[in-house]
Every structure is written in structure tokens, then in C-alpha cells.
Amino acid sequence: MSNVRHIQVKADEEGQRLDRWLKKYCPKTPFGLLQKIIRTGQLRIDGKRAKSATKLSYGQSVRIPPLEMHEKGAPYKIRANDKEFMESLIVYDDGDLIIFNKPYGLPTQGGSDIDRHMDGMLAVFESTHGKLKGVRPKLLHRLDKDTSGLLMCARELKTVQAMGRTLKDKNIRKYYWGFTHNIPEAEAGTIFGGIAKGKGANKERMVLDDEHGQRAQTEFCVIDQVGDDIALVAFWPRTGRTHQIRVHIADALGCPIIGDRKYGGSFVEGFDLNKRLHLQAYRIAFPNPNKKNQMLDISIPIAEDLKKTCQTLGFHPDKAYDPFENVKI
Numbered sequence: 049m050s051n052v053r054h055i056q057v058k059a060d061e062e063g064q065r066l067d068r069w070l071k072k073y074c075p076k077t078p079f080g081l082l083q084k085i086i087r088t089g090q091l092r093i094d095g096k097r098a099k100s101a102t103k104l105s106y107g108q109s110v111r112i113p114p115l116e117m118h119e120k121g122a123p124y125k126i127r128a129n130d131k132e133f134m135e136s137l138i139v140y141d142d143g144d145l146i147i148f149n150k151p152y153g154l155p156t157q158g159g160s161d162i163d164r165h166m167d168g169m170l171a172v173f174e175s176t177h178g179k180l181k182g183v184r185p186k187l188l189h190r191l192d193k194d195t196s197g198l199l200m201c202a203r204e205l206k207t208v209q210a211m212g213r214t215l216k217d218k219n220i221r222k223y224y225w226g227f228t229h230n231i232p233e234a235e236a237g238t239i240f241g242g243i244a245k246g247k248g249a250n251k252e253r254m255v256l257d258d259e260h261g262q263r264a265q266t267e268f269c270v271i272d273q274v275g276d277d278i279a280l281v282a283f284w285p286r287t288g289r290t291h292q293i294r295v296h297i298a299d300a301l302g303c304p305i306i307g308d309r310k311y312g313g314s315f316v317e318g319f320d321l322n323k324r325l326h327l328q329a330y331r332i333a334f335p336n337p338n339k340k341n342q343m344l345d346i347s348i349p350i351a352e353d354l355k356k357t358c359q360t361l362g363f364h365p366d367k368a369y370d371p372f373e374n375v376k377i
Contacts, residue, residue, distance in 0.1 A: 052112070095178070148201070194308075196327075215288065225282060228278065232268065236270065236371070240264070241295070244260050268280045268284075277319075279303065294310070329346070
């Protein structure tokens with residue numbers, strides 16, 4: 049039968065449930081349809097029927113029947129310069145963990161009308177030999193398209209799982225620099241506020257909603273300021289909600305990030321600033337999942353396209369300074 053796919057289970061996919069594994073290879077296919085092709089025996093593992101909860105083993109061959117009529121879009125196609133581009137973004141690589149400096153404007157993952165993204169380009173790092181043949185790094189978290197900075201990935205499944213626990217247990221420091229329109233009344237503090245998907249006129253953004261939203265906590269510290277108009281603020285989101293920093297600083301403190309039109313952060317009159325969202329993930333510190341009792345602490349300087357703002361305002365962000373040194377994990 050034409051358009052039937054036979055996919056070999058990779059080393060880092062061993063132990064995964066069939067239905068969850070299948071969702072990765074058929075991301076646009078309705079979950080109910082995936083369950084149906086498993087239930088009716090259209091999907092086979094090494095020629096045999098399987099169940100949704102079947103645990104996969106390295107090297108097995110999974111037969112997936114044609115699903116094109118149910119799927120939208122196509123797999124990411126590597127471009128000629130993608131490998132060179134991705135290698136230029138690496139700030140740390142130990143053979144397992146990779147940390148990139150994602151530029152402003154580049155999406156982390158694909159979606160509607162997105163034809164180039166970090167997740168798709170990770171395929172350039174697939175191993176070509178041994179047990180890791182065909183294994184590509186996996187994203188450990190996300191950054192908004194217009195937020196630049198540190199983005200973590202891992203090659204080994206055990207590392208992905210270990211980092212998942214680290215992120216879930218909040219045993220990690222992720223620091224951001226943000227340039228805000230207006231200045232927080234307090235020099236430092238903690239923002240608490242549930243975050244939920246907006247409705248009606250707010251359906252394109254997240255909103256504060258303590259009753260129905262997910263619990264969220266953000267530490268902040270004002271580093272510098274210009275008059276009553278602009279502040280350089282450090283953030284440490286203790287939870288990982290969608291647009292968390294942007295929602296908290298704009299809606300809870302009334303100091304939106306400059307350039308964040310979705311949350312009221314227009315550009316400030318009288319200042320010639322770079323036309324982008326002024327938010328950068330500049331430091332990540334966490335226990336090394338592959339070396340006991342070792343901390344990894346990775347930081348980067350202010351982004352090249354934000355230097356114009358710093359020069360205009362006289363700000364000098366120092367990546368070595370820890371504004372949350374006395375705040376416990």
C-alpha cells in the first residue's frame with residue numbers, strides 16, 4: 049500500500065508508550081483516530097498487533113498506515129545552511145546536553161504558518177552511527193518566539209527525564225533581563241498570580257485568573273532605571289507558565305515589557321530603541337544530570353540586538369551579578 053510508513057524505534061525512545069510515541073510522528077492527527085488505527089490492527093509492531101499502552105523497544109519496526117488526509121502540514125525540511133546556523137547558536141554542548149542562544153524572532157516549535165523553527169532544525173544533530181543513529185536532541189522547555197536567549201535540549205532519554213524532574217521540582221534558576229515601560233514601585237519582590245487562557249476579547253493572550261488559572265510565581269529585581277519611564281529588571285520565573293513574565297509584569301505591576309504589544313508594551317516616546325520584545329533569558333543554573341554533585345551554570349551577555357537599547361539608556365547588564373543570590377530554590 050502506498051504511503052505506508054515503517055519507522056524504526058530509536059535508542060532514546062525505548063520504553064515509551066506506543067500511543068505517546070505515535071503522537072510525536074503524527075502530531076496533526078486526531079487522538080481518536082490514532083487510537084482507532086491501533087485498536088483495529090492497522091498499526092503493527094514487527095508485523096504484530098499492539099495496544100496503546102505497549103512499551104516500545106529499541107530497533108522495533110512500527111508500521112503506520114496512510115494518514116495524510118487527516119494531517120495538516122508536512123515534516124520539517126532541512127535547509128542547506130541550517131546546520132551551520134544551529135552550530136553558531138551553541139553556547140554549551142557536552143555530547144548530551146546542548147544549550148543554544150536562540151535569537152529573537154525564531155520560533156521554538158512549529159505551528160500554523162511557521163516554516164522554520166528550532167525544533168525542526170534539531171534534526172541536523174542526529175547521530176549517524178552506533179546506537180544513537182537517528183537520535184536527535186529533544187527540547188527541554190520553550191521560549192516565546194520573540195524572547196531571545198538560553199534554550200536547553202538533550203540527546204539521551206534518561207537526561208530528558210532527569211531534566212523533566214528538575215524542572216518539575218523547580219530545582220533550577222532561569223534568569224531573564226527585561227526592559228519595562230514604567231518602573232515597579234518596589235525594588236524587588238515576588239509576584240503571585242494564576243495564569244489562564246483569555247477568552248473573548250482576550251482570547252489571543254494569557255490573563256491573570258487566581259480562581260481558574262495555573263499557579264504562577266515570579267521573582268523580580270529592578271537593576272537600573274531612567275527617570276520614571278524605563279527600568280531594567282531581572283526576573284526569575286519559579287514556575288513555567290505560558291507568557292508568565294509578560295503577564296505578571298504587565299497585569300500585576302503595570303509595567304509591561306517594551307515592545308510587547310500583546311500585553312501593552314509599546315515603545316517609549318523620546319527614545320530610539322530597537323524594535324523588538326525587550327526580554328532575554330540570560331542565565332540557567334541547575335544540577336548536572338550526568339555528574340553527581342556538580343552544578344551547571346551557563347550565562348550569556350546582553351543580546352547584540354539589545355545593545356542599542358543599553359547604549360541609548362546607559363544600562364550595563366552584568367551577567368555575573370546575581371540579583372536573587374539570597375532567594376532559595
